[in-house]
Amino acid sequence: MTVELNFQDSGGEGTPLIVVHGLLGSADNWRSHVKQWQEQRRVIAVDLRNHGRSPHADGMSYGEMAEDLLALMDRLGIDRAHLLGHSMGGKVVISLARMTPQRVASLIVADIAPQKYGHGHDAVFAGLRNLQRGRPENRREADALLAEHVEERGTRLFLATNLERDAEGMLALRVGLDQIETGYEEIMQAPAGEGAFDGPVLVLRGGRSHYVPDSALPALREVLPTAEVVTLQDAGHWLHAEQPEAFQAKVNAFLSALSA
Known part of the structure; x- marks a missing residue:
């Protein structure tokens, strides 16, 4: 059963950018980025289930969280969107892209690979x-x-x-x-869905982060074969907070090229 997610919507025209936070984050963490992006496009920042101001519910599988996000798109009348996800949120947007690729204009995946991870929390x-x-x-x-x-x-x-x-x-x-x-064991799993998403993809990783090492790239390209992988050298896992200007610049360049 889907959860009616809380969200923050900047309004505006065109294909929206939907921003999805990581584990124990929320839409609030992205306020400064949203403020910048909304000058160029409609931006929707969401709270995943059990996070932020969204309802609490059993189940933290990527299939369930992707269905929550898809239900929000339906509720807002959004046919296609650019999806940006950090960490756990990255796995959510990859899951949605694999499950319903026709609803995804592009993916921006921040410091996560489409694989299972070990416990670390x-x-x-x-x-x-x-x-x-x-x-x-x-x-x-x-x-x-x-x-x-x-x-x-x-x-x-x-x-x-x-x-x-x-x-x-x-x-x-x-x-x-x-x-x-x-649901922590589910959170550590690989994204839901099958096969590859062959639409436009930008993967941003932190040079000081261990989440997307070079050894993970072959498996990443099996799921995201068109991915452009960019390393922000002086950033760790929270690259959007540690290198906000560089993060902004890479996202803006990627999205601008798609609309050119």
Whole structure:
């Protein structure tokens, strides 16, 4: 059963760009990019199920998340769209492109390959559970609770974007943490669908990230045979946040070439 996703729509004409965040992210993380892109095109940033302001629901498979996104396109009357996905969101848009290629004008995949990954979020989940139990009153307390398990300050700041005040005035997580943890094995899997998507594809990877090594490129090209692979040398996994101007420039050049 599909989930009615929360979204932010800039409005405008032409083929829209739909932006899909990664694990434990949200549409809010993309505000600065959306502000730039909306000057040129309609941009829709979504919250996936169990993230942001979207409903919580069991199931985190890529087939289910792609169906959620397709249902949103139907609801908005969007026949075709450019799809941009980061990390987990990248697997979602690859899944949709494989399942319904006629609905996809192009793909922009940010720092993920269409393959299965190993577990790597144990400390993050432990930190979020610690935060839940601690019931912090302010962001300083929240950061201290996360820091007991998550050493990297940048990661803690990213996780803290999921905090909001509850009815009692305490800081609480808005993500469906139970559903995400239960579905974590599904999140680590390869994208849904079969075969290759042969439409236009841009793959952006971070030079300091381990998510899309050169060894992954042959398998990537089996699924995305037309992919242009671009490396942002001084960026890690959160390349859109670490190298925002370079990220913007590559996306703009790719989309502009398609409409030329």
